[in-house]
Amino acid sequence: MSSYVVGIDLGGTETKIGIIDHDGHIVEKAIIPTQVSKGSNDVIRRIAQKVNELVDEKGMRNDILGIGVGSPGSIDREKGVVIFSPNFQDWKNVPLAEKLEELTGFKAYIENDANAFALGEWAFGKFKGAPNIVALTLGTGVGGGVISRGELITGSKGFGGELGHVIIEPDGPLCGCGSHGCLEALASATSIVRLVIEYRKRYPRSSVFANEEITAKAVFDSAKSGDELAELVVERATRALAVGIAGFVHIFNPNVVIIGGGVSRAGNYLLEKIEKKIKSYVMESFWDTFEIALSELVEDAGIKGAASIVYFRLR
Amino acid sequence: MSSYVVGIDLGGTETKIGIIDHDGHIVEKAIIPTQVSKGSNDVIRRIAQKVNELVDEKGMRNDILGIGVGSPGSIDREKGVVIFSPNFQDWKNVPLAEKLEELTGFKAYIENDANAFALGEWAFGKFKGAPNIVALTLGTGVGGGVISRGELITGSKGFGGELGHVIIEPDGPLCGCGSHGCLEALASATSIVRLVIEYRKRYPRSSVFANEEITAKAVFDSAKSGDELAELVVERATRALAVGIAGFVHIFNPNVVIIGGGVSRAGNYLLEKIEKKIKSYVMESFWDTFEIALSELVEDAGIKGAASIVYFRLR
Known part of the structure; x- marks a missing residue:
C-alpha cells in the first residue's frame, strides 16, 4: 500500500530529505549540501539522486505516494515552478516538480516553505x-x-x-x-x-x-x-x-x-x-x-x- | 425560469428590500422602518409581508430563486441564525432564515452585512x-x-x-x-x-x-x-x-x-x-x-x- 511520502526541505545551505509515514514519523532521513552556486540543474539532479538512493535502500519504491518540496521564494503551486527565490539567484521559473518527476518517477508537489510549515501542522501537529x-x-x-x-x-x-x-x-x-x-x-x-x-x-x-x-x-x-x-x-x-x-x-x-x-x-x-x-x-x-x-x-x-x-x- | 432574487438589507433604522435580476438590476424596491423595539418576531413578520407584497404585485412568485439577507452582527451562516447584533438588543440566536422561509415560502440565506457587501462586488461589481x-x-x-x-x-x-x-x-x-x-x-x-x-x-x-x-x-x-x-x-x-x-x-x-x-x-x-x-x-x-x-x-x-x-x- 502506498502510504509514505518524501519530504524535501530545500534550504539555502543544506537540503533535508526524508521518507515520512502518514503519522509524521520519519522512516529515513538525509541531509545534503545544497550548493546553490552549482546551478539549479545540478542541485535538482543531486536531490533526485539522494531521493532514489533513500527509497531504493529501503525497497520502498512502490510505497511512495509522491514528493513534497518546501521551497523558499515565490512558487507557482499549480505548475510546480519556482518563480524566484531570494537566496537562489539563478532560479527563475525553474520547473522543479517536473524535473523531480522525470528523475525519480514520483509525482512532485511544491509549496512555499512557510505554507509547507502550516500544512505540516495541519497534517501532523497538535491541531491536526x-x-x-x-x-x-x-x-x-x-x-x-x-x-x-x-x-x-x-x-x-x-x-x-x-x-x-x-x-x-x-x-x-x-x-x-x-x-x-x-x-x-x-x-x-x-x-x-x-x-x-x-x-x-x-x-x-x-x-x-x-x-x-x-x-x-x-x-x-x-x-x-x-x-x-x-x-x-x-x-x-x-x-x-x-x-x-x-x-x-x-x-x-x-x-x-x-x-x-x-x-x-x-x-x-x-x-x-x-x-x-x-x-x-x-x-x-x-x-x-x-x-x-x-x-x-x-x-x-x-x-x-x-x-x-x-x-x-x-x- | 427562476432567475430573480430578493435582497434584504437589514438596518438599525430602516430595512431595504428589493427584487434583483442576475445582472444586478433592481426590478422592484421598498424601504420599511425596521422598528427594532417591536421585537424580532414583529420585525421579521413585517419584512416577510413586504417581500410577499412586492413579489405578488409583480406576479413573480415562480421566478424567485431565494432570499438573501445582509445583517449586522454575528451570523451563523450555515444555520441562517443571527447570533447577536449590537443594534438589535433582543436578537439572540434568532432563526431568521427559517422564519423568513416559513412566512414567504422562499429559501433564505444570511450573511454578515460586510460579507454581503463583498459578495455584491463579486456578483455585480466592476471586478465581477x-x-x-x-x-x-x-x-x-x-x-x-x-x-x-x-x-x-x-x-x-x-x-x-x-x-x-x-x-x-x-x-x-x-x-x-x-x-x-x-x-x-x-x-x-x-x-x-x-x-x-x-x-x-x-x-x-x-x-x-x-x-x-x-x-x-x-x-x-x-x-x-x-x-x-x-x-x-x-x-x-x-x-x-x-x-x-x-x-x-x-x-x-x-x-x-x-x-x-x-x-x-x-x-x-x-x-x-x-x-x-x-x-x-x-x-x-x-x-x-x-x-x-x-x-x-x-x-x-x-x-x-x-x-x-x-x-x-x-x-
Missing part, C-alpha cells in the same frame, strides 16, 4: 486537521502560512500569506522589504539581534554582550534573568507579535495560531509574554475562539511540512 | 467574479469582507473578516472595541469627525466648524480646499487606510481592494490619497498584482449585496 490555522515562523525572517476553511490562502499570484510584512509600527525600524515596522523588522531572530546591537551604547554592560555570538536565544536568556536591555527588546518583539496576532485573529478567526522557527525555542517564556499581552488587542467576542501554541515539530518541521504537501494535495 | 476580493466599508464603523479563492473568509466561528479591528497605531486613539488605534478608530466616518472635534481648540478657525453638522463629507470637502485641520485628519485616516490595505495585500494577494460605505463618497480625492501612500507600505513584488477601487454600487450596495448571497450560495 484544524480547518483554520495561522502559522508563523520566527527565524531569519518572519514567514506566514494560513489555512482557512481547509484551504491555503494563496491569492491571485500565489504570493498571499506574507504575514511577516504586516506593519505593526508604521514609523518603526527599517525592514528588509523597504518598509518600516513590519512584524519581521521587530520579531525575527535577525531583528531581535539587530535591535540589541543598536542599543549597545546605551546599555554597554548588558549581559547579552557577554556572549561570544549574540543570538536571539542569548537575548531571551538574558531577558529571563532580568537584563534590562534584553527585556526591552523582548518586550518590543512580543508586543509586536501580540498586535500582529490580534490582527490575524480578527481577520481569520482561526482555531489556533502556531508559532515555529528558531525564536519559538524561547518556549513558554515567549508564549506567556504573548498570551499576557494579546487580550489587550483582541475583541472580547474572540477571546475564547482561539489558542496560541508553539510548534511541536521543531527540528523536523521543514521535512514534515514538505511531506505534508503530498497528503494535503491528495486529501 | 474575481476570486480574491478584499472589501472595506467605511461608515459608522469599518467593516470587512474577504473572498479568497472564491470563498468567503469566515473562520472557525464565522467571526472572520473583521478588517476594521486590525491595529494600525498600537498607541493611537481609543476604539469602540476597547483596543487602541484600530483601522476603525482612524478611518471610519465617526472617527474622522471625532478627531476633528478633538482638535477644535487648536484649530478654532478651521472651515470645518462652519458646517452646521460636522460630517466626514464636510471634513473631506474642507481638506480639498486646503483647510489645515481637515488635511491633518484626512492624512492620518488615509495613512491608516494605506497601512491597513498594505497588510491585507500581503496577507491575501487580492485582485482588488474595494472601498465602499459613506466615506467612499469622498471619491477620487480619497482614492488618490491612498494610492499615493500605498507603495511605501507594499513590497515591490506585489505592486502590479492588485488594484484599489471605489465601489460603484453606492446607494444600493446593501440590497445588491444581500441579493448576491443567493447567487453565491447557488453558484
Whole structure:
C-alpha cells in the first residue's frame, strides 16, 4: 500500500530529505549540501539522486505516494515552478516538480516553505486537521502560512500569506522589504539581534554582550534573568507579535495560531509574554475562539511540512 | 425560469428590500422602518409581508430563486441564525432564515452585512467574479469582507473578516472595541469627525466648524480646499487606510481592494490619497498584482449585496 511520502526541505545551505509515514514519523532521513552556486540543474539532479538512493535502500519504491518540496521564494503551486527565490539567484521559473518527476518517477508537489510549515501542522501537529490555522515562523525572517476553511490562502499570484510584512509600527525600524515596522523588522531572530546591537551604547554592560555570538536565544536568556536591555527588546518583539496576532485573529478567526522557527525555542517564556499581552488587542467576542501554541515539530518541521504537501494535495 | 432574487438589507433604522435580476438590476424596491423595539418576531413578520407584497404585485412568485439577507452582527451562516447584533438588543440566536422561509415560502440565506457587501462586488461589481476580493466599508464603523479563492473568509466561528479591528497605531486613539488605534478608530466616518472635534481648540478657525453638522463629507470637502485641520485628519485616516490595505495585500494577494460605505463618497480625492501612500507600505513584488477601487454600487450596495448571497450560495 502506498502510504509514505518524501519530504524535501530545500534550504539555502543544506537540503533535508526524508521518507515520512502518514503519522509524521520519519522512516529515513538525509541531509545534503545544497550548493546553490552549482546551478539549479545540478542541485535538482543531486536531490533526485539522494531521493532514489533513500527509497531504493529501503525497497520502498512502490510505497511512495509522491514528493513534497518546501521551497523558499515565490512558487507557482499549480505548475510546480519556482518563480524566484531570494537566496537562489539563478532560479527563475525553474520547473522543479517536473524535473523531480522525470528523475525519480514520483509525482512532485511544491509549496512555499512557510505554507509547507502550516500544512505540516495541519497534517501532523497538535491541531491536526484544524480547518483554520495561522502559522508563523520566527527565524531569519518572519514567514506566514494560513489555512482557512481547509484551504491555503494563496491569492491571485500565489504570493498571499506574507504575514511577516504586516506593519505593526508604521514609523518603526527599517525592514528588509523597504518598509518600516513590519512584524519581521521587530520579531525575527535577525531583528531581535539587530535591535540589541543598536542599543549597545546605551546599555554597554548588558549581559547579552557577554556572549561570544549574540543570538536571539542569548537575548531571551538574558531577558529571563532580568537584563534590562534584553527585556526591552523582548518586550518590543512580543508586543509586536501580540498586535500582529490580534490582527490575524480578527481577520481569520482561526482555531489556533502556531508559532515555529528558531525564536519559538524561547518556549513558554515567549508564549506567556504573548498570551499576557494579546487580550489587550483582541475583541472580547474572540477571546475564547482561539489558542496560541508553539510548534511541536521543531527540528523536523521543514521535512514534515514538505511531506505534508503530498497528503494535503491528495486529501 | 427562476432567475430573480430578493435582497434584504437589514438596518438599525430602516430595512431595504428589493427584487434583483442576475445582472444586478433592481426590478422592484421598498424601504420599511425596521422598528427594532417591536421585537424580532414583529420585525421579521413585517419584512416577510413586504417581500410577499412586492413579489405578488409583480406576479413573480415562480421566478424567485431565494432570499438573501445582509445583517449586522454575528451570523451563523450555515444555520441562517443571527447570533447577536449590537443594534438589535433582543436578537439572540434568532432563526431568521427559517422564519423568513416559513412566512414567504422562499429559501433564505444570511450573511454578515460586510460579507454581503463583498459578495455584491463579486456578483455585480466592476471586478465581477474575481476570486480574491478584499472589501472595506467605511461608515459608522469599518467593516470587512474577504473572498479568497472564491470563498468567503469566515473562520472557525464565522467571526472572520473583521478588517476594521486590525491595529494600525498600537498607541493611537481609543476604539469602540476597547483596543487602541484600530483601522476603525482612524478611518471610519465617526472617527474622522471625532478627531476633528478633538482638535477644535487648536484649530478654532478651521472651515470645518462652519458646517452646521460636522460630517466626514464636510471634513473631506474642507481638506480639498486646503483647510489645515481637515488635511491633518484626512492624512492620518488615509495613512491608516494605506497601512491597513498594505497588510491585507500581503496577507491575501487580492485582485482588488474595494472601498465602499459613506466615506467612499469622498471619491477620487480619497482614492488618490491612498494610492499615493500605498507603495511605501507594499513590497515591490506585489505592486502590479492588485488594484484599489471605489465601489460603484453606492446607494444600493446593501440590497445588491444581500441579493448576491443567493447567487453565491447557488453558484
